[in-house]
Amino acid sequence: MSRTTPQFEIRDLNVFYGRTQRVFHVSVDIERYGITAFLGSSGSGKSSLLRVLNHTYDLFSDVRIEGNVLLDGEDLSLYGRNSTEIMLLRQRVGMVCQCPNPFPRSIYENVAYGLRLRYGYRKRQLDERVEQTLQRVGLWHNVKERLTQHALHLAAGQQQLLCLARALALEPDVLMLDEPCSLLDPAATYQIETLLQTLGQEMTIILTTSNPYQARRMADTTGVLFDGQLVEYAPTYCLFLESQDVRTVMVLGTNLYGAERKSAAMTELFGKTQVPVLVAIGEERMQ
Numbered sequence: 001m002s003r004t005t006p007q008f009e010i011r012d013l014n015v016f017y018g019r020t021q022r023v024f025h026v027s028v029d030i031e032r033y034g035i036t037a038f039l040g041s042s043g044s045g046k047s048s049l050l051r052v053l054n055h056t057y058d059l060f061s062d063v064r065i066e067g068n069v070l071l072d073g074e075d076l077s078l079y080g081r082n083s084t085e086i087m088l089l090r091q092r093v094g095m096v097c098q099c100p101n102p103f104p105r106s107i108y109e110n111v112a113y114g115l116r117l118r119y120g121y122r123k124r125q126l127d128e129r130v131e132q133t134l135q136r137v138g139l140w141h142n143v144k145e146r147l148t149q150h151a152l153h154l155a156a157g158q159q160q161l162l163c164l165a166r167a168l169a170l171e172p173d174v175l176m177l178d179e180p181c182s183l184l185d186p187a188a189t190y191q192i193e194t195l196l197q198t199l200g201q202e203m204t205i206i207l208t209t210s211n212p213y214q215a216r217r218m219a220d221t222t223g224v225l226f227d228g229q230l231v232e233y234a235p236t237y238c239l240f241l242e243s244q245d246v247r248t249v250m251v252l253g254t255n256l257y258g259a260e261r262k263s264a265a266m267t268e269l270f271g272k273t274q275v276p277v278l279v280a281i282g283e284e285r286m287q
């Protein structure tokens with residue numbers, strides 16, 4: 001693998017649930033380091049795409065994948081279901097979900113569990129690594145006096161930081177986050193976004209979001225998903241400066257693009273100028 005090999009190479013990826021295709025012919029390279037965002041409205045295929053990158057689609061019985069995904073040049077389709085390679089893959093490619101989901105155990109145990117399993121650390125090493133990891137995500141100060149408390153007693157934003165710590169403890173090469181801030185308040189969102197910007201300097205971050213403002217704030221590169229198709233993939237500043245595709249204008253919304261341009265995009269896509277109610281509500285919600 002050369003230093004210039006992309007982190008991920010996705011080639012003509014199709015995802016089917018039963019007989020229904022939901023992701024269509026996605027081909028893209030995801031570069032090493034920095035933040036790549038996949039932006040799209042609900043149901044556009046963001047989670048389906050992420051689940052292919054660390055083989056968590058295996059957990060669903062009716063999913064079928066076509067195409068190839070290479071991580072550091074290695075084809076993931078060669079990995080068998082529930083194989084050791086897949087266990088290792090999920091450590092190399094950590095994942096944080098939309099809904100904070102700490103283990104129903106103590107704050108300490110949420111970070112220590114993976115460390116114990118992966119490295120076989122004893123108590124003193126574990127204590128050190130748990131502290132380092134909680135420091136890294138900015139939680140240590142808040143939780144150091146209550147490490148044995150149940151993780152679900154933490155506030156939602158703190159739970160999400162704990163999930164980040166749990167993934168980071170295993171020293172992944174890639175961290176994927178599926179709409180990590182969509183259920184959080186602005187203060188918690190700010191804390192997580194700031195942390196991700198720091199982490200992006202030392203690892204590859206892949207983020208999904210339905211919020212164009214978040215993609216613009218955070219991402220070096222942004223891909224726009226629309227009905228399971230990757231309609232654009234470009235440096236974020238280019239995408240927001242001058243999009244090449246009317247579907248992107250739809251996803252980015254009137255606040256970023258101007259009502260006139262969006263209205264023209266609507267007409268081109270749907271043959272009418274009326275903005276669907278849900279699109280308008282979505283824009284109110286996005287900050």
Ligand SMILES: Nc1ncnc2c1ncn2[C@@H]1O[C@H](COP(=O)(O)OP(=O)(O)OP(=O)(O)O)[C@@H](O)[C@H]1O
Binds near residue numbers: 041042043060
């Ligand atoms: N396990 C599944 N079985 C059947 N259909 C599924 C499954 N998972 C997702 N889908 C369908 O695939 C499409 C894409 O869903 P996906 O969750 O990837 O989109 P998304 O952009 O992440 O949406 P959201 O932001 O709402 O999570 C949707 O129509 C969804 O209903």
